[in-house]
Amino acid sequence: MTNAPLILTLDCDMFSNDPNAPQRALCYFLDKDFSPNLSFVQFPQRYTGLNKNDIYSGEFRRVFVLNEQGLDGLQGANYVGTCSFFSRRSLYSSPPMAMPSSDEFKVQSCLLSSELILLKANEVANSEYEHGHKEWGSQIGFMYGSLVEDYYTGYILHCKGWTSVFCNPDRPAFLGEAPKSLLDVLSQRKRWCVGLYQASDQWFFLYAYLFLSTYVQDLIEFMEVGGLMQRWWSEQRMWLIKGISSSTFGTLDFILSQIGCSSQGFNVTNKVKREEENKLYENGKFVFRTASPFFVSMGTIAIINVISFIFGFIKAMIRVGGLDEMMIQLLLSGFIVTNSWPVYEAMFTRKDGGKMPESVTKASILLSIILFYLGNFYFTLND
Incomplete structure (x- = not known):
């Protein structure tokens, strides 16, 4: 609930690691070449506490760095739900034909009534507010209807003509805690799998076969963005593990939900630290x-x-x-x-x-x- 021109979205288990991150984002929003159609500036997700070989592939280097760098040359990086600075205007309108110059986008110099602000805040926070605004969650604000509302929101914004920018400074702008248990990793992946099916295009399976690649190309790309051989091995191993476990169960959950036999819930990834779990993880042992x-x-x-x-x-x-x-x-x-x-x-x-x-x-x-x-x-x- 804000009328600020820029909005930071950040997961509750992540924290700021670079006080210059807002300034970096502002450099894009204030640039006349970027700002007219710029919806958001996406920073990569980075994690603390990863063990030497990152056995659970919690770094997500391919998803949060390699893929985003490739998309940055097109319409822009995907929105990944956190570590993003948004232009508020992009959440309720289409890109302007020219730079806005009306009073609507000027900061009001007069003081606002605190009572009026509280009244409006209570109205928006009310659970019945969205029922009276059918465009909310489908045309205005962040998109609903998927467990991966972040990818869905970014996809819709790009469809409207908005662009995004991927900003990847040497010092991580934000840091979070990666799961230390294999069950937590697979549960997280299963949730994402169900959500991606919900947000995907109906012709997804027609396109899917086009994205085949060899392990050699995969290794080269991984190492080009600073990855190590051992971490690449962990990455592809976890890709296989996720394919026969979380992705399979996520697909099954999605099919059952479509025929009315199951209701998919949102299971928050367990971030509670356990001493023995952390010790095994640091020693490169699966938990x-x-x-x-x-x-x-x-x-x-x-x-x-x-x-x-x-x-x-x-x-x-x-x-x-x-x-x-x-x-x-x-x-x-x-x-x-x-x-x-x-x-x-x-x-x-x-x-x-x-x-x-x-x-x-x-x-x-x-x-x-x-x-x-x-x-x-x-x-x-x-x-």
Whole structure:
């Protein structure tokens, strides 16, 4: 609730790290070449407390730096929900044909009545206010209807003709606390996955296949923005983990919500510090600890691939020409096994408090046996 010409949006768990950040943003808003169509200045999200290899890929270097730098040369960076300075005017109108010169955009010199301000504030804060203003949340202010209202808002602003700027100074403008537990990371990703489906274009799947790239190109791009080899490995490993857990469950939640079988809630990422959790994280150990469906899917995939790799390798060695025939399958399965090493450790060798719960390990083994049996039955039937 403000009538200020500029608005800072910042998550409650982040803090200012550079007192010059507002001045940096003002440099763009006061520049005649940028300001007429400039909606917001986006700073990257940065985090404190990341361990040496960033095992959970909490840095989000690709999303918050690499992608934003690429978009900066087009219509501008995405709005990521925090670390942004907004032009208030862009939240309720389209870009002007020329620089505004009316009294509407001049600061009032007269004092405002405190009683009037409180009256207006109570009116806006009232839960019934938006029911009488149907354009609120769809044409005015930040967009509703998605768990990722930030991306949705930025998308709508760009569609209206507004632009944005990505500002990435050496000193982080704002800092936050990254999740230290794998469950918290995957829960956060699941929430984002559901929201991105809600905000996506109906032709999304037609475009999706265009964005295929090789791991070599991915590594080069990651290192070009200051990333390290080990952190890239953590990044791609977490990409695989999220794909078989949080993204899968997020997709399922979205489908169920569309047919009226589920109501997606907003689960705030746990930022509470636990001493043992932090110690394991600093030592580069994944923290499982909690029994979760996320971990069952991870354990099942890991077990299936290691068994497939072992039996496939034996079969390839025994059969004449088997190695040439099964080379691609062995490489793919071996790559997944390598990425799943922290899962095997948590299930079978670790004794600390962050190991995989016994119930999850048993459920993963049981589900793997069932899937192997069904697969064997299917191929036997077809033969």
